[in-house]
Amino acid sequence: MTRKIAIVGAGPSGCYLAQSLLKLCKGDEPQIDMIDRLPVPYGLVRYGVAADHQGTKAVTRQFARLFERQGVGFVGNLSIGAEGDLTLDALREAYDVVVLAAGLSRDRKLGLEGEDLDGVIGAGTLTRCWNDHPDHADDTVTHGKRVVIVGQGNVAMDVLRILAKGAGEFEGSDLSDTHIDRIAAAGIEAIDIVGRSPAHLAKFDPVMVKEIGKIAGLKFEIADLGLSEGQDDPRLEAVTGLESSDDPRCTVTFRFGWTPTRFVGEGHVTAAHFARADGTETLDIPCDAVISAVGFRADDTLERDALVAAASDIDTGRLAPGLYAAGWFRRGPRGTIPENRTDSQAVAEAIAADLADMPEVDKPGSAALFARFDHLTDYAGWQRIDAHEQASAGEGRVRRKLADRAEMLKLALKAMETTP
Amino acid sequence: MNITLLFGTETGNSEMLCEDIESEFEGDHDFTISSLADVDPAAMETNTFHVVVCSSYGDGELPASAQPFADKVEKTKPDLTGLRFAIFGLGDSDYETFGEGSHQLADLLVAAGATQIGPRIVHDVQSGDLAEDVAYPWFTERVAEAEAAMEDA
Helix, strand or coil: CCCEEEEECCCHHHHHHHHHHHHHCCCCCCEEEEECCCCCCCHHHHHCCCCCCHHHHCCHHHHHHHHHCCCCEEEECCCECCCCCECHHHHHHHCCEEEECCCCCEECCCCCECCCCECEEEHHHHHHHHCCCCCCCCCCCCCCCEEEEECCCHHHHHHHHHHHCCCCCCCCECCCHHHHHHHHHHCCCEEEEECCCCHHHCCCCHHHHHHHHCCCCEEEEECCHHHHCCCCCHHHHHHHCCCCCCCCCEEEEEECCCEEEEEEEECEEEEEEEECCCCCCEEEEECCEEEECCCEECCCCCCHHHHHHCCCEHHHCEEECCEEECCHHHHCCCCCHHHHHHHHHHHHHHHHHHHCCCCCCCCCCHHHHHHHCCCCECHHHHHHHHHHHHHCCCCCECCCCCCCHHHHHHHHHHHHHHCC | CEEEEEEECCCCHHHHHHHHHHHHHCCCCEEEEEEHHHCCHHHCCCCCEEEEEECCECCCECCCCCHHHHHHHHHHCCCCCCCEEEEEEEECCCCCCCCHHHHHHHHHHHHCCCEECCCCEEEECCCCCCHHHHHHHHHHHHHHHHHHHHHHC
16 A cells, blocks of 8 residues: 655755655655645755855756656645644544654744844845745845844855845856845945854854855955964864955955844844954944844644654654654754755664554545645646746746746646646 | 766765666666675676776765775785776866866776776866766777677677
């Protein structure tokens, strides 16, 4: 009997999991369905990876094969959870195995005074806005001339790069003109990127900083190098190797060893305050916007904390019999796409091993979902959206994303309605 | 001909290309596919043509699955004389270190005594070409050269 497996979240971890499961179960493949709350697949690759990193986004070619050649189903526009279309328990009724790979989509809060001021925004939210996520079309900030970025991981570097690039430097990306014009209109003159660690212990990959060094018209200032005295590290080399333009339009200042303490302003942020970890020194940076890139957490729709706390073996992704977790949803907000690929492979091994001992029950799988709801979309629906987006790409862009859910659904549901 | 396809990968694109090459040419040759991470360099057989597909990662570093293989070659210094290989790179020309991973790996194998068959080419993810469309004709040419070289030997 064919096993039915549902993976909640069609992002990279879920897709790698499906890929790995099919390899491990060769000859006795389960029917796998990838469920997403959006009518489009690929999660973080589409909405988290920066618009000007199309090389990274190209991994979707692998994932497309799941649906196009390997028989995996896509069930779009279906939210799972107590507040969603279908409860997790109801989904588990329909499938032998349910894997939660919904990621961690919310920005971690700093828990500081002034964090709710206008002009303060999380990097994940801003990145999804720039990536035309239908739930975040208007979640941006008026950047103003002085921007502070809190955090120095690769997400912070993505934000810095997109803010610092000139309007003409997005060739080959899918960043829309709306966003480019909005950033250009701000005429940003100063970006301070501030991290807790000294440069030689910073979270970014050196290649991300080198990429920023290739942007035209920037002046770089590197403060707090004293904290890294005597150190020899590629991260230190990367920041000290940044070369300033002779005719800069914007100054980018790297600051190290500062912990944010509060954001101040009347309604709108006007300054970000920092201090040394030992309290010996403080730093106040006047600014018009603050972007915090300090990690991610779960939204509450799947009650992740409770599930993880009750997990039978979280290291292998086992939450409960027939229920698993993968990717960031399992391991927390750590690790790149490749690291989560390895992680998904390990969870797939646990599932494949457990399948052998699972009672044989004839579960309905996606038939039960499509019978119950008439708003679900499928892979063909995504292909219509995809084709439309590519065909309407502007000059020098690879696609023009639909940012409006209703427009997405119009395309995704179109042929399904006429199918007898 | 016996052909071993070896992949050095981070995100799985090199592995997928190996699988594509196998499906495309599977009637013509006996294929084995393996991750470089699982290969013992000293046990690579000279009567098998080794075709490597390798990406780059980070700042021109070897991808994760190629790293343990390279470490073994450097540590155990196996004599790979008589081993014939071809190598195909996957890269992103947005980065200065484009194709560095496959370059490093080729140098490593040659330094250990192996013979490289034909040129190493690197598919550029920015080019708009599909990797397999570039790799198939390259593979056909390398196999012909390897067959000729192995007959002569």
